[in-house]
Amino acid sequence: MAWTWFHRLGSPPYIYSLAARLTPWFAWPAALLILGGLYGGLIYASPDYQQGEGYRILYVHAPSAWMSLMVYTTMAISAAVGLIWRIKVAHAVAASCAAMGASFTFAALATGSLWGAPMWGTYWEWDPRLTFELILLFQFLGYMGLRAAIDDVQRADRVSAVLAIVGVVNVPIIHYSVEWWNSLHQTASVMKLSKPTMPFDMLIPLLMMFLGFTLLFVALLLTRLRAEVLSRERSAAWIREVVSA
Amino acid sequence: MSLEEFFAMGGYARYVWPSYALVLAAIVLNIVWARRALQRARTEARRRVAMKDTT
Amino acid sequence: MNETTPALEAARLVLARDLRLAFRRPGELLQPLVFFAIVTTLFPLAITPQLSQLRVVAPGVVWVAALLSSLLALEFLFRDDAHDGTLEQYALSGQSLTWLLFAKTASHWLLTGLPLAVMAPLAGLSLGVPAASVPGIVVSIALGSVALSLVGAIGASLTLGVRRSSVLLSILTLPLVIPVLIFGSSATQRAIEGEDFAAPLYLLAAIAVLGITLAPLAAAAAVRISLE
Numbered sequence: 001m002a003w004t005w006f007h008r009l010g011s012p013p014y015i016y017s018l019a020a021r022l023t024p025w026f027a028w029p030a031a032l033l034i035l036g037g038l039y040g041g042l043i044y045a046s047p048d049y050q051q052g053e054g055y056r057i058l059y060v061h062a063p064s065a066w067m068s069l070m071v072y073t074t075m076a077i078s079a080a081v082g083l084i085w086r087i088k089v090a091h092a093v094a095a096s097c098a099a100m101g102a103s104f105t106f107a108a109l110a111t112g113s114l115w116g117a118p119m120w121g122t123y124w125e126w127d128p129r130l131t132f133e134l135i136l137l138f139q140f141l142g143y144m145g146l147r148a149a150i151d152d153v154q155r156a157d158r159v160s161a162v163l164a165i166v167g168v169v170n171v172p173i174i175h176y177s178v179e180w181w182n183s184l185h186q187t188a189s190v191m192k193l194s195k196p197t198m199p200f201d202m203l204i205p206l207l208m209m210f211l212g213f214t215l216l217f218v219a220l221l222l223t224r225l226r227a228e229v230l231s232r233e234r235s236a237a238w239i240r241e242v243v244s245a
Numbered sequence: 246m247s248l249e250e251f252f253a254m255g256g257y258a259r260y261v262w263p264s265y266a267l268v269l270a271a272i273v274l275n276i277v278w279a280r281r282a283l284q285r286a287r288t289e290a291r292r293r294v295a296m297k298d299t300t
Numbered sequence: 301m302n303e304t305t306p307a308l309e310a311a312r313l314v315l316a317r318d319l320r321l322a323f324r325r326p327g328e329l330l331q332p333l334v335f336f337a338i339v340t341t342l343f344p345l346a347i348t349p350q351l352s353q354l355r356v357v358a359p360g361v362v363w364v365a366a367l368l369s370s371l372l373a374l375e376f377l378f379r380d381d382a383h384d385g386t387l388e389q390y391a392l393s394g395q396s397l398t399w400l401l402f403a404k405t406a407s408h409w410l411l412t413g414l415p416l417a418v419m420a421p422l423a424g425l426s427l428g429v430p431a432a433s434v435p436g437i438v439v440s441i442a443l444g445s446v447a448l449s450l451v452g453a454i455g456a457s458l459t460l461g462v463r464r465s466s467v468l469l470s471i472l473t474l475p476l477v478i479p480v481l482i483f484g485s486s487a488t489q490r491a492i493e494g495e496d497f498a499a500p501l502y503l504l505a506a507i508a509v510l511g512i513t514l515a516p517l518a519a520a521a522a523v524r525i526s527l528e
Binding site for chain 1 (some may be wrong): 454458459461462463464468471472474475476478518526528
């Protein structure tokens, strides 16, 4: 029973229609959560006793950083699935992740820089977490460059899959860097398994933003996946029905 | 909190607002790119189907 | 060499072949080393000729120069064998491609990393480091360049089919070797300052061991994909 469902996921026409149906279910909740999180973060949450109103950058910085790590991990896992089980749809998922991952990594770095300027006194610091996050940006760009440089789609899929998998080692490094090294970044106060140490009115908008960004990622991924699947299935019969609809 | 105080963000306005603008721009850009990619793929596919029909 | 040859023997044959071929063109062998010397020279010209100030940046300069020289030499790691079909023969030989690529990576290190490790103290001395730090510099670069060759082999195998791949090769490889750079220059710096540099050296060794186990595997996977 479960295997049939898994097999159907590998079928491009099924994935195409499933993605089309699912997208609104992720897009609208994402919009609501992000709007709610923006309100909560900018207005509802009380100012920090140390950083005043300046800490509110957290509400866009932390979700962007979370996105950069989550998107890369998704990219690496789907690349591995595509490589090991030779499932074309998995490769299409990986390809769909790259541009999003790069833009949110850049957003995390830029907002982090804007936050660091007033708080740490500098726009940049070669602190482990920042340095490895910057490396992550290069990894996304390298992945996109490698894909673009190989004309044959199947080979591009599989070669870039190896690259994505090899590079996934950076993700735990970024996450644990604040514990392994003396870092300017504070240690995890939300992503701990024990109770988070943030006050409630600050925590709720943050969680809303995390969830909203995640749902947004899924909605965008589904859209891009549809585009990828369409452009890969050169002359399949099901495309005819889909585009004349 | 008055509207002026809101925009001033306790003096941090020139860090907070560009940050929010940047991330919102990233979100909007990604939405636009994704939709455009799908549109392009559909147009391409339509063209391929049309070509097949005429050959 | 055929499928009945034991893996170690096959690897030794590949290594011997690569070394023999390389020594037939000693000019090509010297190129990375000359590049290293020139790049090292650029820094005093660009920053300051004051030895007291150069000493401070010496570890970084030596490491970056060694890294770039090693990258340049990577181009030649697979290129000729891919062109004349030798790589395909390796893949079809029934031997473990992982072992054969390990042998090729070992030849790259022997021909590039090791000579760079020997030359590095000269570069360091020209930048004002004390003579007592020479053994430390040699060891740290020798160890770090092992990891450079291994990660570089992955990058080279990924870009096998790509035209004009040298820049892309650097873009793919450099992010992955940054940890090596960090620990390596830390070790070199401590050696220069006369402190105990065992700790970063152990980390470099750990990375090298990890690389030896995993990098040839990844490179073999990438080569097989590129040859399909």
